[in-house]
Amino acid sequence: MDLALKLEITSTIPLHRQLYDELRQAILSGRLVSGQRMPSTRSLAKTLGISRATVLFSYDQLLSEGYLSTVPASGTFVACQLPNELLRSTTAPPISSTFPPCIELSSYGATLATVELPPAPGQKPLINFGCYGRPAFDEFPIHLWRRLLSRACRLSNTILDYPADPLGYKPLREAIACYLTQSRAVRCEPEQVIIVNGSQQALDLIARLFLNQGDRVVMENPGYFEARYIFQAQGAEVLPIPVDRSGLIVEKLSTLTIPVKLVYVTPSHQFPTGAALSLSRRLALLAWAQQTGAMILEDDYDSEFRYDERPIPALQGLTSSDSVIYIGTFSKVLFPSLRMGYLVVPPQLVPVVARAKWLVDRQSPLLEQHALTDFINEGHLESHIRRMRILYAERRRTLVQALNQYLGNQVTIIGENAGMNAMVQFHIQLSDEEMSDRAEQRGVELISACSCYMNAEDGKGMFLLGCTDLDSEVIQEGVRRLAEILNAAEP
């Protein structure tokens, strides 16, 4: 057999690997054909001037992968059970590269086409009002966080292992239960707290565990559109109920004639209007849920930031029934890329949520759970929230003052006393797109609130202004530029 094989003795690639590659190539290209006898390892070694061990090594590999086969007491052959045509076309792709996958998406997958992805990162205008709910990153005690991560690394023998518990690191669950009991009047034991990857995963897990195709979910309108995407992707029908200055108009629930499985609410600080759900409505909502058997999903995403009043206790704490599932997040009080949030569920639901979390991704990363535990237990969370509450209140005041000063009655400010964003309505003839475009031309990012409305048309003129990560001067300058647009557009 005249077999030309390229081997470079001086190459950094081991000889046995070069030989393997050459032989495999020869088989795939058809130079060596099925059933053909291979030279003995001894003779090939001699021909090539290399050690027999090298040849043996390459042959073994080819044997184990099925390129070669051995007939006892006879020799080694190019495997014959391989169809020639498949073999030949493997160097060139074995299957036409235009072959489209016939596979269809699931009904879940098919709904996702309408989900809006975040815009690709690019040059953002200097004055970015668009990041509503974005903490002031330069105020985060990153050195402290680094130290806590380092400290957690010292526990390397326990902290690297497979998670002991899908519900999360026990001391973190205890710290959160304590925080929630004290600061949010949530009734819970650590056993009911489940660590998840941000409130987003909390929403998704609950939707998945409770919603079948066609089930109904009540949502505030306007409301948190990302939650709506999740419910809709799960196949649920979303029933919008309007919101006023006291939050969800709970009385309207009794007009519903079809059974509702879940009610999603943001009672502390309605997203996006900022309204606090009044006590009477809270009690009415709980009573309605008890009557109808619906589950309430309370999303308490930024309740830490109330500026004029003391925090409003969580809805969950107002009842001893098991009709409320509570969701919180560290994305606002710490930072979003941490991807850490939590669920508080009725005791009897803990096992099924644990199993879902275990199947979905086992557990949230452990190192950061340790760091977060120390952050809370050593009082850093509380002091950071306190500092940020003061800072955000100031920035918000600046925003409101600037809006009043520059825009006067051209703007209505909605829900100005809490949270990390303000919703405003500009009284202007421009379309939302024109408004945003003109703002961008002036270096200002401005986000329409229309996604929050079931019917986007209803949100016309409404915008979400985030200011928590902007300096006072930047806020003032931004509003001044918005005023330019409005004044230029005056009829």
Added chain:
Amino acid sequence: MDLALKLEITSTIPLHRQLYDELRQAILSGRLVSGQRMPSTRSLAKTLGISRATVLFSYDQLLSEGYLSTVPASGTFVACQLPNELLRSTTAPPISSTFPPCIELSSYGATLATVELPPAPGQKPLINFGCYGRPAFDEFPIHLWRRLLSRACRLSNTILDYPADPLGYKPLREAIACYLTQSRAVRCEPEQVIIVNGSQQALDLIARLFLNQGDRVVMENPGYFEARYIFQAQGAEVLPIPVDRSGLIVEKLSTLTIPVKLVYVTPSHQFPTGAALSLSRRLALLAWAQQTGAMILEDDYDSEFRYDERPIPALQGLTSSDSVIYIGTFSKVLFPSLRMGYLVVPPQLVPVVARAKWLVDRQSPLLEQHALTDFINEGHLESHIRRMRILYAERRRTLVQALNQYLGNQVTIIGENAGMNAMVQFHIQLSDEEMSDRAEQRGVELISACSCYMNAEDGKGMFLLGCTDLDSEVIQEGVRRLAEILNAAEP
């Protein structure tokens, strides 16, 4: 109005908060009844000997929460739209605490009851063969990892923010694409790589995006039972196809008369038998998938650890068609609590997977993605894998030698040349439970492989032995103790 209110001037609780609590309590307990006029702020301040601002502050809070209401030019009243019975029962729970939630689980949720959770952490026997697939944690360069995390923290202004891309940190995706192309012969561009929370989330995302209730999935039998749970929870029917020493018996696929949506395979190192799928079967599998339009899901979970041979290239790289989705993880080569893995999907599927990841939990944590990128790009991944490959090979050799030495023909070792676990069959009359119990009595944790079999009975006598995190002496001692059991049980 004679209103006894407890205020402690010397308390650390602010007066306005004490007043708020007292008034709220009075309303909830019924001491103040609906419609009752409240004293004016001025007179209450005088009565209590506190400043009027304090009273105003408390009243405002109670107004905003709906406990009080104002009638213009008339005064402040206990809100009357609150049903008295609800109000009275709020201190005592408003709703009977025995109220069971009527809510039903979704069909997904209902299937989870059968999912096995990991055993609660407790005293594990000293010699733990049960942790198959568990890396040697004391060999992980944790100091280096700590340094890389610290370095990432320095980028605090970009690293804390909301994720720019649900697909993951771009440089990490580039580093993984490069690693896969070189080490695993995977054909991919960085754009096709999607960062997820371990291979578990990869499996779950794909199952969710492609499987509807009743769809069929082919799995190796025995196979990775955690994948089976995911497919079954998604409502799919799992069709088991047997495995021999060359992996999945692909020829049996052609006997299937019903359409198959997905084929889940572990071709590099079949779980749990350790077989490598032969080339002829790889090609036949690809051809069958092309013919039938089924999607192949290649789980390459521990292919880095082959000891006698060079790595077998990935199935995905053998075809230029878009019929293979490739899954990998850092749980084995780094550490499991990192929760980091990746998907390589055909280009046209990238957008839908991105949307699913965005809805499910936005993105994986960013800080650790940065650290991992540096870990790979600075060559640490390669050198760590190289070191571990030598160590694990040695430990595995020790295990195989000890099994042969102590147990001789009482044991058959299956798939001994690769991976992080060995499957063994003990030839013994004891049941699997008896075997595990007796091992535990001798301080040895032993895990039956029966979960891997569609019909658990078929796995009788089969056990999974993990040895990668055990010292040689521990391995030998463990096997010696197992031999004691087998010898004591000899008829």
